Amino acid sequence: MLLMVGCAVAQPTRYSADGLYNQGNSYARAGKPGLAVLSYERAALLAPDDGDIRANLEYIRASAHVPIEPSGRFARIAGAVRPTLAAWLGVVGMALIGTGLVATKGGLWIRWIRAGGIVAGAALVALAISNAMLLWTRMHEAVVVINNTPARVSPVPMGDTAFVLPEAETVSITAAYGDFVLIRTRDGHSGWVARANVSAVMPRS
Amino acid sequence: MLLTIAASPDAVARSLDTKGLRPDHPQTRAEMDELRPLYFREQFLAVSSVLALLLAGSWFGVRRRGAMGGVSKATERVLRQLDAAARAGESASFFEIAQHALLEAFARRWRIAPDKVTSVELQARLGSTGEEIERLFALADETRYSGYEMAAADFQSWMVLIRSQLTRVDN
Numbered sequence: 591m592l593l594m595v596g597c598a599v600a601q602p603t604r605y606s607a608d609g610l611y612n613q614g615n616s617y618a619r620a621g622k623p624g625l626a627v628l629s630y631e632r633a634a635l636l637a638p639d640d641g642d643i644r645a646n647l648e649y650i651r652a653s654a655h656v657p658i659e660p661s662g663r664f665a666r667i668a669g670a671v672r673p674t675l676a677a678w679l680g681v682v683g684m685a686l687i688g689t690g691l692v693a694t695k696g697g698l699w700i701r702w703i704r705a706g707g708i709v710a711g712a713a714l715v716a717l718a719i720s721n722a723m724l725l726w727t728r729m730h731e732a733v734v735v736i737n738n739t740p741a742r743v744s745p746v747p748m749g750d751t752a753f754v755l756p757e758a759e760t761v762s763i764t765a766a767y768g769d770f771v772l773i774r775t776r777d778g779h780s781g782w783v784a785r786a787n788v789s790a791v792m793p794r795s
Numbered sequence: 796m797l798l799t800i801a802a803s804p805d806a807v808a809r810s811l812d813t814k815g816l817r818p819d820h821p822q823t824r825a826e827m828d829e830l831r832p833l834y835f836r837e838q839f840l841a842v843s844s845v846l847a848l849l850l851a852g853s854w855f856g857v858r859r860r861g862a863m864g865g866v867s868k869a870t871e872r873v874l875r876q877l878d879a880a881a882r883a884g885e886s887a888s889f890f891e892i893a894q895h896a897l898l899e900a901f902a903r904r905w906r907i908a909p910d911k912v913t914s915v916e917l918q919a920r921l922g923s924t925g926e927e928i929e930r931l932f933a934l935a936d937e938t939r940y941s942g943y944e945m946a947a948a949d950f951q952s953w954m955v956l957i958r959s960q961l962t963r964v965d966n
Contacts, residue, residue, distance in 0.1 A: 608820040609822055619811075637824065646816050654811065674832070677832070689850075691857070692857050722834040729832075729835070
């Protein structure tokens with residue numbers, strides 16, 4: 591389920607990593623860390639290997655006093671490749687595995703090449719699956735675009751406030767109800783937040 | 796052109812330290828219609844599913860062929876003819892087909908002409924199996940000239956030997 595949240599934010603018709611990055615810079619200079627982080631997060635989806643995007647994302651989070659979660663080695667390896675390239679590498683990997691399994695004839699050298707092809711294919715497929723899993727998680731993330739956003743215990747405007755979210759914090763969206771979405775923070779807290787206060791990293795096309 | 800994300804009216808501007816921001820980029824990278832990664836687009840899922848199905852089908856076919864003895868169509872045809880001759884009790888036809896097929900198979904396996912497949916060659920390359928093949932060839936000659944008729948059980952034992960030799964060539 592892909593949730594459309596943050597109704598106050600108009601969705602663009604075309605996306606480019608450079609455009610999103612520059613837009614993030616503009617928002618940062620305008621003093622809007624939430625929208626800046628949102629733009630950088632989107633830019634990072636298109637160009638995960640771009641050092642400038644990563645650097646500015648961390649810089650703005652630090653400036654806005656939002657905790658930065660260090661990414662693990664697995665995430666760094668899986669996320670180092672551009673999604674489009676990783677997807678096609680996965681297809682090549684599948685073809686290598688398939689060819690290796692189907693080609694049954696040949697001498698010793700051919701068998702070694704087959705075995706090598708199957709191993710390389712499996713590695714490429716594993717890379718593609720890891721990359722897709724990483725993206726799947728990020729497809730369900732959203733950025734808080736309003737400072738001191740209350741996370742409520744129930745999806746009603748008068749619901750008790752469980753905790754308050756700072757602008758620019760990235761959260762996971764797990765459910766939706768009416769004008770509210772259920773979010774989970776990186777430290778495990780859950781609460782209902784008004785849709786207008788958060789914007790999905792992956793906008794619905 | 797890109798992005799006309801309008802700022803939320805509620806997003807109040809804050810004082811942020813932006814001195815350390817890295818500078819803007821020239822727009823050199825291609826624009827895309829959507830942010831959704833290729834993995835989760837229908838076209839890509841269709842292409843990769845078709846490829847996966849094709850490969851799985853081919854693998855299944857190869858395995859099935861392997862389970863059936865891994866024989867080629869030509870060998871399968873010869874084995875069918877031998878089976879038919881055995882069921883009909885036609886010794887002459889059975890041995891003629893077997894001798895011809897084995898000579899062709901050995902010639903192909905050893906990369907020599909069929910008329911060079913001699914008893915010396917058979918014994919040198921196949922050992923005790925070569926002696927059995929020689930016996931089969933002798934019976935083929937005997938059947939051709941004396942009308943020798945085999946029992947049903949003998950057909951089966953010869954079939955095992957012939958099949959093992961023919962499939963070895965295929966693999």
